[in-house]
């Protein structure tokens with residue numbers, strides 16, 4: 179019998195306990211697939227007394243994850259604590275310095291420190307694997323680094339934050355406001371400890387930046403992702419979109435163009451009957467386009483104990499087999515710093531605003547659009563909530579976000595706005 183692969187597990191929350199359950203439930207199956215037994219030697223969390231819905235009696239306890247990472251009886255350090263700094267960063271660095279392989283679900287850590295960690299790992303002869311960090315249970319990292327390795331990737335896009343997708347679909351199905359569904363999501367435990375990571379698009383932006391690095395051979399550049407969250411999407415937007423056969427999704431798109439690397443994460447409108455439009459609740463979808471393969475669509479649970487632990491175990495089993503890949507699919511030193519490019523592909527845009535209900539107000543908005551070079555396709559003034567303001571919806575012909583931004587700036591100077599306008603791209607998918 180070959181020697182077991184010994185794990186040190188830092189983090190015994192949703193994902194960590196999911197990993198414990200799989201290791202215990204499927205010991206024979208994973209030993210057969212990995213070619214050797216996989217065992218847990220020691221674990222770490224903050225509170226040793228917490229009831230954790232799993233039998234941890236066979237594992238040593240370390241209150242300090244850095245000490246866990248350095249233990250000589252740990253071959254692979256599994257970091258499931260979270261956070262871009264603090265214990266997660268210190269312990270991953272300690273594991274790498276000790277020459278140990280690392281498996282992590284921590285997209286924030288890699289989005290901020292991926293390049294430095296990848297370089298350190300390669301120098302130490304260690305591997306970093308992070309399947310669980312992007313789109314939960316969907317094997318998208320494996321698809322990009324292995325299954326599609328023979329392709330020049332032209333575009334990666336998708337819905338990568340289950341919480342935002344839950345909020346947007348629930349608002350539509352229940353006719354509830356953003357604030358009502360946000361509160362529901364909080365009570366269901368769907369939101370990150372800092373909810374702006376979810377609803378501000380930051381968590382999804384982290385994930386997009388990791389996929390872009392693998393897809394385009396660039397250094398992870400989260401700070402260059404154009405980010406917009408879903409906080410300003412209202413039930414009115416959702417209803418008006420539905421009237422036009424469209425649905426709002428927090429959509430990420432990364433593509434390499436002649437001008438540089440475009441990375442954007444923002445609420446967009448997609449056709450209701452498209453695969454993205456049909457995506458329910460907490461589900462994620464990643465679409466990858468390659469020059470030889472064409473389009474590949476991956477869909478599945480983007481979060482949760484079972485799906486995320488499933489992805490962690492895929493990495494662990496790969497390490498047990500001896501599969502060793504560079505962190506981002508090619509040597510860290512060969513990853514180039516990308517030239518960031520603003521997305522310029524034209525698209526129709528949806529604009530919603532509330533105007534002062536007085537003569538000439540709409541004309542001022544139409545003039546601002548015309549002067550910005552934006553052509554109106556459809557325009558509608560609908561139900562007045564009061565006698566003094568008028569809600570207005572405008573759908574433009576294809577135009578760039580830059581032109582829309584020029585128009586929005588001009589709107590602000592018209593003196594007829596009663597609320598800040600909402601502008602959403604209608605994504606051709």
Ligand code: NAP
Nearest residue numbers: 189190191192193223224225258259260265283284481482
């Ligand atoms: P969680 O339920 O909040 O669990 C975090 C665990 O880490 C807890 O057991 C906590 O200890 C422990 N911990 C935190 N700081 C620590 C420290 N300094 N030292 C020792 N232990 C520490 O988080 P989670 O949902 O499992 O997420 C873990 C990671 O997976 C994160 O990076 C997250 O972004 C990622 N992820 C999660 C999901 C998901 O569906 N939950 C999906 C994909 C990726 P206590 O229990 O004692 O407080």
Ligand code: HSE
Nearest residue numbers: 338339340341480481
């Ligand atoms: N907060 C994340 C989401 C967890 O909602 O998708 C999974 O990464």
